[in-house]
Amino acid sequence: MGETAAVALSEVSIAFRLADGGAYEAVQSATLNVEDGEFVAIVGPTGCGKTTLLNVAAGLFPPSHGRAEIFGAGLDGLNGQAGYLFQQEALFPWKTALENVAIGLEVAGTPRTEARYRAQDWLTRVGLGAFAERYPHMLSGGQRKRVGLAQVLIRDPKILLMDEPFGPLDAQTRQIMGNLLLELWSADRKAVMFVTHDLEEAIALSDRVVIMSAGPSARIMGDWRVPLPRPRDIAEVKLERAFHELHREIWQALKDEVMKGYAQTGGG
Amino acid sequence: MPSRPTLIALQLLVAVVAIAIWHVFSTVPIFGAKLLPPFFFSTPTDVASRIVKWFVEGTIWKHLWITLLEATLAFVIGSVAGVLIGFWFARKPLINAIFDPYVKMMNALPRVVLAPIFALWLGLGIWSKVALGVTLVFFIVFFNVYQGVKEVSPTVLANARMLGMSERQLMRHVYWPSALSWMFSSLHTSVGFAVVGAVVGEYLGSAAGLGYIIQQAEGTFDVAGVFAGMFVLAAFVIVIDGCVTLIEKRLLVWRPVAAETRTT
Numbered sequence: 001m002g003e004t005a006a007v008a009l010s011e012v013s014i015a016f017r018l019a020d021g022g023a024y025e026a027v028q029s030a031t032l033n034v035e036d037g038e039f040v041a042i043v044g045p046t047g048c049g050k051t052t053l054l055n056v057a058a059g060l061f062p063p064s065h066g067r068a069e070i071f072g073a074g075l076d077g078l079n080g081q082a083g084y085l086f087q088q089e090a091l092f093p094w095k096t097a098l099e100n101v102a103i104g105l106e107v108a109g110t111p112r113t114e115a116r117y118r119a120q121d122w123l124t125r126v127g128l129g130a131f132a133e134r135y136p137h138m139l140s141g142g143q144r145k146r147v148g149l150a151q152v153l154i155r156d157p158k159i160l161l162m163d164e165p166f167g168p169l170d171a172q173t174r175q176i177m178g179n180l181l182l183e184l185w186s187a188d189r190k191a192v193m194f195v196t197h198d199l200e201e202a203i204a205l206s207d208r209v210v211i212m213s214a215g216p217s218a219r220i221m222g223d224w225r226v227p228l229p230r231p232r233d234i235a236e237v238k239l240e241r242a243f244h245e246l247h248r249e250i251w252q253a254l255k256d257e258v259m260k261g262y263a264q265t266g267g268g
Numbered sequence: 269m270p271s272r273p274t275l276i277a278l279q280l281l282v283a284v285v286a287i288a289i290w291h292v293f294s295t296v297p298i299f300g301a302k303l304l305p306p307f308f309f310s311t312p313t314d315v316a317s318r319i320v321k322w323f324v325e326g327t328i329w330k331h332l333w334i335t336l337l338e339a340t341l342a343f344v345i346g347s348v349a350g351v352l353i354g355f356w357f358a359r360k361p362l363i364n365a366i367f368d369p370y371v372k373m374m375n376a377l378p379r380v381v382l383a384p385i386f387a388l389w390l391g392l393g394i395w396s397k398v399a400l401g402v403t404l405v406f407f408i409v410f411f412n413v414y415q416g417v418k419e420v421s422p423t424v425l426a427n428a429r430m431l432g433m434s435e436r437q438l439m440r441h442v443y444w445p446s447a448l449s450w451m452f453s454s455l456h457t458s459v460g461f462a463v464v465g466a467v468v469g470e471y472l473g474s475a476a477g478l479g480y481i482i483q484q485a486e487g488t489f490d491v492a493g494v495f496a497g498m499f500v501l502a503a504f505v506i507v508i509d510g511c512v513t514l515i516e517k518r519l520l521v522w523r524p525v526a527a528e529t530r531t532t
Contacts, residue, residue: 060426078429090427094445094522103441104431137524155431 004072006159006191007034007057012066014052026052028217029066032210036071036158037189041202043250044212045258050195051087054161057193058084070159083157085148085165091136097123097147098132104155122150126180142173146180153184160185160192166201178205178234186231199254203246204234211253214260222253287312310492318496332504334477338394338466339508342401343459347451349402350409355447358417375407379465383472392473401465408458409451416450417443452519459512463505478504
């Protein structure tokens with residue numbers, strides 16, 4: 001493992017220009033390092049700019065101020081070393097599950113037969129070996145997220161960016177997906193930035209939990225190490241004493257911000 | 269909803285009742301007068317025998333073939349032009365902004381008024397009909413392809429870029445399939461308009477085709493011929509529409525069908 005961080009955001013501010021000519025500052029002066037092989041969860045109330053921060057790390061959105069570095073090199077344009085699992089539906093609806101997973105390799109020049117062969121292997125790893133010929137609309141929400149995971153991981157990115165990837169799923173499916181993610185991640189420990197509004201999920205999955213304040217001008221307001229041993233089982237780890245203590249500690253800090261966030265968005 | 273055989277039986281019943289009413293009112297005098305005088309309304313038997321005669325003698329095939337050829341050419345040329353130009357406009361906002369008022373102007377023009385001009389330019393053969401059909405098909409395909417390119421989900425687009433797609437690969441794997449799916453969703457409309465273009469063109473001046481035989485019959489007050497021509501035309505359109513449905517099912521397998529229960 002190298003000395004340089006996989007993702008280093010230093011004093012990143014992000015402002016949007018509004019239609020009326022004013023500016024909306026979503027994130028203010030955020031500094032965050034994610035080491036290689038580290039699983040960092042970013043938690044914050046609704047509308048605090050978590051996704052915006054992730055988009056900066058992905059290179060989808062340039063910061064207005066500050067600097068983003070990927071393995072020590074300044075980020076200019078898209079982050080080619082990152083895989084991004086989106087919150088919304090991002091699969092290509094006109095491609096089968098197999099084609100969706102294989103496409104990342106195919107566009108990089110891997111011969112089609114080999115790409116498809118490896119895609120089939122990845123589908124099996126996420127438990128969808130028998131669903132290769134299904135189109136996205138024929139799959140359930142959880143199955144689509146599995147395809148999405150395989151689609152991203154097949155390219156073997158060094159950094160994994162995840163934006164509330166299990167948000168729309170039901171509680172049981174989330175747990176299963178969380179365990180699947182940990183299992184896949186532990187095989188080759190990529191750096192992970194995992195955005196969520198679910199504190200329990202954040203603690204159960206990650207090595208570090210970063211808390212963001214309510215927007216606008218959201219800041220990073222806390223950073224906790226998660227002292228739980230690995231490998232973990234999401235359901236079981238939630239029963240441990242250390243989990244509860246950490247949860248209580250972080251929640252104390254987060255509670256006020258959540259209330260502030262609600263007040264600003266009118267409770268929505 | 270009733271089962272399929274019941275539904276078909278009910279649908280046939282509607283036709284039978286309608287034809288029976290037509291038959292009774294056009295042949296049986298009520299209070300000394302026929303409500304539907306055969307001179308204006310013909311009779312079902314006359315119309316049926318006319319249709320049978322056309323098919324037995326084989327004269328109709330040539331007209332059907334001409335109309336089919338015109339509609340097909342109009343559809344193919346209009347679609348290809350619509351896809352290419354729709355794609356181009358969607359990817360080049362400046363081009364779109366400049367030509368936008370002209371596109372709207374041309375689309376707002378009732379196409380029938382163009383028929384005499386096309387006849388003047390292209391003669392009375394099939395090409396003046398093809399041109400009329402093209403002006404109808406082109407705009408439907410053009411607007412749909414334009415929309416298809418514009419409406420690509422930003423998340424899917426961001427995902428494609430994060431997966432390492434170049435601009436050309438985005439075209440091939442994202443914009444193109446999206447545009448085509450919108451075009452296929454308007455397939456019924458555009459094929460229908462291709463036929464309309466052909467028939468209207470024939471009606472206004474030609475020497476062959478379904479529009480021509482209807483127009484000829486009208487010119488000689490041959491009402492049975494007019495009705496026979498309309499029935500053949502209706503059947504022709506239904507057969508083509510059925511073919512479009514089959515093609516659509518094959519091409520759009522990836523699309524969810526709202527009203528259909530899936531066996532997954």
